[in-house]
Amino acid sequence: MIKDRLGKELLFFDGGMGTLLQDRGLGPGELPETWNLIHPDVIRDIHRAYIEAGSDIVLTNTFGANALKFHDDGCSLEEIVKKGVENVKKAAEEAGTGRTVYTALDIGPTGKLLKPMGDLDFETAYEAFKEVMVWGEEAGADLIHIETMSDTYELKAAVLAAKENTSLPVFATAIFDERGKLLTGADVPSVVALLEGLRADAIGINCGMGPEQMLPVLEQFLKYSSLPVIVKPNAGLPKQRDGQTYYDVDPEQFAGLMKRITQMGAAVIGGCCGTTPGHIRKMRELCGEIPIVPVKEKEFTVVSSYGQSVFLGSGSKIIGERINPTGKKRFKQALKEHDLDYILREGITQQDNGAHILDVNVGLPDIDEPALMKEVVQELQSVTNLPLQIDTVDGEAMEAALRIYNGKAMVNSVSGKQESMDTVFPLIKKYGGVVIGLTLDEGGIPGDADGRVRIAEKIIREAEKYGIRKKDIVIDALAMTISSEPEGAKVTLETLRRLRDELHVCTVLGVSNISFGLPSRPVINSSFYTMAMMNGLSAGIINPASEEMMRAWYAYHALMNLDPNCENYIGKYASAAPAVSTAAQTGKSSMGLQEAIIKGLREEAHSVTLAMAEEQEPLDIINSELIPALNRVGEGFEKGTVFLPQLLMSAEAAKSAFAVLKDRMDQSGEVQEKIGTVVLATVKGDIHDIGKNIVKVLLENYSFDVIDLGKDVPPEQIVETVLSKNVRLVGLSALMTTTVVSMEDTIKQLREKAPGCRVMVGGAVLNQDYADMIGADFYGKDAMQSVHYAQKLFEGGN
Amino acid sequence: MERREKEAVRYLGFGKNAVDDRTLALIRESFEDLDREAGKKSVHRVFDVEQTAEDRIVIGPMDIKSRSLGRNLKGCEKVILFGATLGTGVDRLITRTSLTNMAKAAVLQACAAALLEEYCDECQEKIGEEMGKEGMYLRPRFSPGYGDFDISHQETLMRMLDCAKTIGLTMTDSFMMTPTKSVTALIGAGKLRMNCPVSGCETCGKKDCSFRR
Structure with missing residues (x-):
């Protein structure tokens, strides 16, 4: 079994296939996989050359063999895949080196972009990978190697397909550029977080660059990965001559660099485009005797989105709480009316206000929560790169969201109740994630810190049974309102401190609960927030639009030397005197509403309307100011004196005025007739x-x-x-x-x-x-x- | 005004009219956002081209029937297949802005188009220098979908460039490029120096287009 050797001894992959096939006569645009059937001798020759050169793991010639990419009516895909596996096995027999050779089913990308940026459904991609993987296992592949992925979403579909439909080990590598990012924006920690969460067996880098350019990316992999790392570079950067792409790092140089890569800590090495059996032979000669660097467990608590990773544990992170219907009439209405734009805007605003992670809760009675949760998560990912926190008590909704989430999500939440742990932990085990553990159980919420710490320990212990490590658990110390629990804040703060100092686990709080039932809640909330951060709060679930809370956050980080040179603080507050012009704030502008709309001034239109609404009926304002202004702009547009951007600026200004008036009308129960x-x-x-x-x-x-x-x-x-x-x-x-x-x-x-x-x-x-x-x-x-x-x-x- | 700003103004439908200050401010702000979010990438490969008839062009596995492409490539021995993209970040930025400020979104859209053209021109200039060393001169870019050059050739073109892998450029089932701010094109190269502009309004047959220069 390859798993027994993985990470314990250095394993060698093979090298490039495409370039060798071109040398043997493969035409441009011709599908290389068809050669499994029409020229099996050539394919086996190449495999054998690699085995003789020292490869332990040989990839099947199936890189582009998936139903979405492979279009050739003359060949059956199933046959190509199965024959691909057979070709490696036959080549190993023929070579007869006496070494064990593992057949790796090679899985490349579909060549299509997944929704929402492209038109490919996640599940369609999943199905395409699944069928190939099932055929590969049937034909006797020893492992699945997913490679050259440039999109974390597609990577996830592929790994999930492998894990759910086969029992084979899964190796997964992605293609990074010189900035250390995937084409779709993900950095190394987010790729590592995603793949570890999905329980891949070995992860790493292939293609895109030569060994030298890969070094900085590899360093990052070794820093963050608790799994054995694979490195498969090209033979340098691509060059062109006479219209042909070629690579010019020769076997000697290649092997020298691979030696360095092995010494740094790679566990599985091989080559990609432009590498040949010569490269692999030299590499094996030079690296064969190097002792492998043992893989260490890393202790980072990290969540990720398609484009970035957020680490918990240094400073305190802000989890935006606004995507949640609890106590919000307007949000409930948006959910009922399926007004996704409103929900998405809540997400964007929170990001603009400084949130690091967005909590997503769409639970309402009489709503299809799994379907809506899935939709909202998908749509949010098309407008924000913040990691999301899936917040639901509905196991089905949680699974739907975790499945389609592009990254390693935060999950809100599990509790110390056995039933909750039995539901949530299997999902975290399967999809990955950092899960919030509430310090309550069948006995309720303990009134003292001792009891809460004990529940935290229980949650951590139970998670271990699933292979979920402490770094993937964040404990909620629970804030109870001081209006009914006089000792509430003290207990919470002590719990936080002990979780940090004794259990060394990350913590979270829904901060504003502390002031429930009290007047001027931000006064209490912001002070408590500072105290909580002081006692180790890793992440606060707060409203990032609250000026008081954000002041507390910036000040805390500046004071505790968590904001180098107070840079963020200064950036935020250096010019923060009265930010908005006072005229705009008080509405004492000399500008009329018509003028504001015609000129397309959104803020002015908003403030002028606020002032006008004090004295006039909303419908009068609409009829006497808004409509005439819109008409004038519209006429100008048609006459060619007003142009599209101006028309739209006016429309946006009118919209902000309408929003004010709609608010007023909602309060008075008045309704504006829609046409x-x-x-x-x-x-x-x-x-x-x-x-x-x-x-x-x-x-x-x-x-x-x-x-x-x-x-x-x-x-x-x-x-x-x-x-x-x-x-x-x-x-x-x-x-x-x-x-x-x-x-x-x-x-x-x-x-x-x-x-x-x-x-x-x-x-x-x-x-x-x-x-x-x-x-x-x-x-x-x-x-x-x-x-x-x-x-x-x-x-x-x- | 910079050239790309002028182009954005044109795309926004101002025609020969002067742009207003607020729109110009939005345009400048948009270019700043785009410069930050864009992940510009390009790829090109040189192929031999064979023109067997006025409307028949063969490039490797591509057998194209098109009179307009035939005119464009007349007298060329080589053709450069070219692909370029601004990346998914730009698409996300526009989607996001559509929700919060439609005027800005429309301006971003126009600026992204101008930025993409500018980037393609830069790439083409570099390719021109390379080819110049071999005594070859370039023709204007010509994309699938122009004139009677059937858009379905997009698929083969993108496969020959391995666009998905090299620059993350893919295509939907209806031949739309994703990321949306992307270009694929053929660029002819011949020994004969032709006096031709880099960009295309003048070569386009749609005379009633409101965006025509």
Whole structure:
């Protein structure tokens, strides 16, 4: 078993395949995997050369063999994969070196980008990997080697597919650039965190660079990884000659550098593009006798997103608490109305205010929490690179979120109750994560620190049974309000201190609970926050929009020398005198609302409206100020004196004024009549949605209710929405001729199932003729024309 | 104004009109954001090109029927396959900004397009220098989807460049590039020096385009 040798002795991979095949006559654009069937002799020759040169692990020629990348009607994918495994095994027999040779099923990327940045579903990628892996295991592969991955999300799909569908060891390597990052932005600690969480067996780096350029990336791997590290460089950086790519680090140089890499601590070494049996032979000669550096467990508590990692333990991290319906009427309404934009904006605002991690809780009675949680997590990942904290008591929602989360999540939470641990720990074991352990159990919340520390110990012990280490547990010392528990704060602080000093475990608190029921809560909260950080709080779950809390945070880090040269503090407060102009704050601006909107001044429009709303009825303001201003801007746009950015700045200014007025109306129970409901969508296959988003902002300005279905929307979903919400107007956008086809299809389906519904279309390639040809009711040359059409349709009463 | 700023103004539909101060401020702010978020990458490879008829071009495994590409590549012995991207960071920035400030999002969109063109021009200039050493001169970039050059050739082109691996550029089922701010193109190279502009409005047949220079 390779697992018995891994990390105990140096193991040798093989080298490049593609370049050798090109030398043997593989044409540009030809699929190398087909050679498993049509030229098995050549493939086996190459495998044998590597085995003779000293490779212990030989990769099957299946790098691009997955259903998403491999399109060749002449060959069956299953045959190619199975034959690929057989070729290595036969070559090992033929070579007869007497050494054990392990057949590694080679898994490369799909060549497609996953959603939300691309169009590939996570589960589709998973299925593509799964089928190949199952065939590979059936054919007798000894391990799975996932390599050359440049996206953590795809990496996760592949590792998960291997772990869930085979019993083979999983090696996984990614392709880093000279900045030490993946093409999609992840740094080394976040890749390590993700792969360790998914329980890969060995992890590392391949391709992209030569051995020399890999050294800094390797250093980072060795610093953070508790798993054996794999290094498979190219034979230098690619160069071009006569249109051909070549690599010029020769076997001698390569082996010399690999020796250094082994001495640094690599446990499995080999070569990638441009390396040959010659390189591997030299490498084995030079490195064969070097004693391996034993792998040590690292004690970092780290969570990650697709693009960054956050370490707990140094200073105190801020976990934004705002994505949570508890006690928030507006948020509950957003959840009920499926207003994802509102939720996403809460995330963005918290990041702008300084949060390091975002808590995500979407639990409400009568809501499909697993589905919504999954959707919100996915969407948040398209607008923020902060790691997320999955906050739910619903095991199904927790699993759904952990599965599709792109990174190593924080999980809120497990408690000392057996039932909770039985539910949560298996999920952490499978998907990875840093889990918050609440210091309460079947007996309730202990009134003293002793009891809470004991529960923390119990949680840590139970986690160990699953192989979950203490570094992946963060204990919540629980803050109980001092209005009913006079000793509450003292107990919490003592618990924090003891967790830090005695258990050496990270800690977390929902800080603001401490003041529940008291007036001027920020006064208490911010002081308690400072005290908690002083006693070792690793992360506080707080509202980053609270000025008092953020002051406490910045001051604490400056005072405790956790903010070198007080840089963050100075950056935040050096120019912090009255930040917003007083005129804007008090609304004593000489500017009228119309002028603010026409000039597109968002802050002014907001403050002027606040002032006006003190004296006038919201509806009067809308009719006498807002609408006329919007009309003037709209007319200017049509005359060619106002241009798109100005139109949109005015729209944003109007929006901020509307928000103030809507607030007022909600308070007084007044309702502004909406003109009608419009469904907007960017059609299936199309991912360019800026035009649709522009139309949306304008329609909302003109008092339309907009149901925004997003981009890449299947016709069926549009039809279903139209029918279920009884909608009279649909706006569709498409960018290219290739996607106008789905626009036509959508219109056809709408005509059939919802004949009363009108369709307006827009987008770069469209014009009136084209729109007529696909049967649209209206072609909007620009966003304002769509607004006018909608107005005519609804106000004309037809 | 810098050239890229002028281009952004054009993309935003100002035509021959002067840009206002607030939009210009947004444009400058957007370029700053983009310079921070963009992960510019490019790849190119040189191939032999064979033109068997006016509208028939063969490049390795690519057999293309296109009159407009034929015109573009006339007299070229070599062709450079080229791919470039600003990376996923830019897409995320625009998605994120669409939620908080649509005016800024629209400006970012235009600036990203201008930045991408500028980057492609820089790359092309370097390629031009390389080819110049061999006595070859470049033609303007020509992308799948231009004129009658069928966009479905995108797939082969991207495979020949191994774009996904080299620069993280992939394609959706409907031939859209992801990250969205990306370009693939052919650049002809021939011994004959042709007097031609680097960028393309003048070569485009769509005369009624509102963004035409």
